[in-house]
Amino acid sequence: MFANPFSRPELDQRVASFRQLLVRNELDCAVLSAPENIFYLTGLDHWGYFAPHFLIVPVEGEMVLVTRAMERVTIETFVRNARFSGHGDEVSPAVALVAEIRQLSGRAGIEMNSTGFSYPTGRALAEAIAPREMVDISGWLDTLRQVKSPEEQALMRAASRLSDQGMQAAIDALGRGGGESGVAADVMSALTRDGGNPPGFGPFIRPEHRLGEEHTTWGNGHYPDGGRVFVELSGCVARYHAPQGRLIQMGQIRDEDARMAETCRAGFDAVCGALKPGAVARDIYALWQGHLDEIGCGHYRRHHCGYMVGIGFPPSWTGGNGVTGLRHDSGMEIREGMAFHILSWMMGTGRGDFFLSNTVLVGKAGGEVLSQTTNAPIEIERATALSA
Incomplete structure (x- = not known):
């Protein structure tokens, strides 16, 4: 957050x-509103x-x-390829945008489905552009962003190294008997110390009795012996994230969880092997689900x-206000250079619990796991036992 990361x-x-893309769809300009x-x-x-x-973004000019x-100083420092048009806080952002867009002609594409686009802005644009056509182009640029360039892949690899450090910091702090906020402090330090930026999401660090809370994080208690701790985090370098997650056992893992760990890792490995150019998302999901079906x-x-x-x-590392997932009903084609947070999440099955996740980059021969953290069960024996 201190320099433009791109050449x-x-x-x-x-x-x-x-x-x-605009020209192919006979548009003369576009208005983007998503920060990403x-x-x-x-x-x-x-x-x-x-x-x-x-x-x-006009098609020319x-x-x-x-x-x-x-924001003038920041934008003049960062931005090398666009003119800055600033407005005072007494001026509505919609009014400022309309003043610029009225100088253009032709069909306009507007990114409407984003956190940066409001109803008043849409209404003001519709009135300003009429009788010209206004086309919703939400998702168009997101699609172009799906395949990561070599510059982007380098940033994600750097973020993954920080993710490994953050996970190791969590393991070490739990081993010392750290309280919830202390573990979080060690993780945040590890994610930042060696060149990391504040992540867009998390970290999520939860004790066993709160495992079902999808998007909450640490509290003010301690992690008891015999319980499990959910840790999901991501390093961040120049806004690029490489998440990973583990379910950490405070003590010896239960037999049923150890058996589920084998299924969980087999499912993860199957997904990584199938992440090849030309594969289809629903088929990859079916491979993962098949490992669960096999054990009943x-x-x-x-x-x-x-x-x-x-x-x-x-507030996310998913790339916007939506999630592009490997779902059972998705026809998305996998392409080389895509990157996925692969989650082998087998929690609440009734046959044991385990969870692991890593960021995986799609190559010609399959998925490359960027994380170096072990996929095996992590069992922590603490020197000093703490009560809940």
């Missing part, structure tokens, strides 16, 4: 690809996205970035066995 040729190629997509085309990485940002006037858990279903990751701004 100029990288940004030029991205802008050119997006403009080609504005960052993708300009490299603007800051926390000012809590206020509306709009990137106007200068791009324009419309946001608060107070055909009743157990998850909404996905992984989802796409890369760029992430708060």
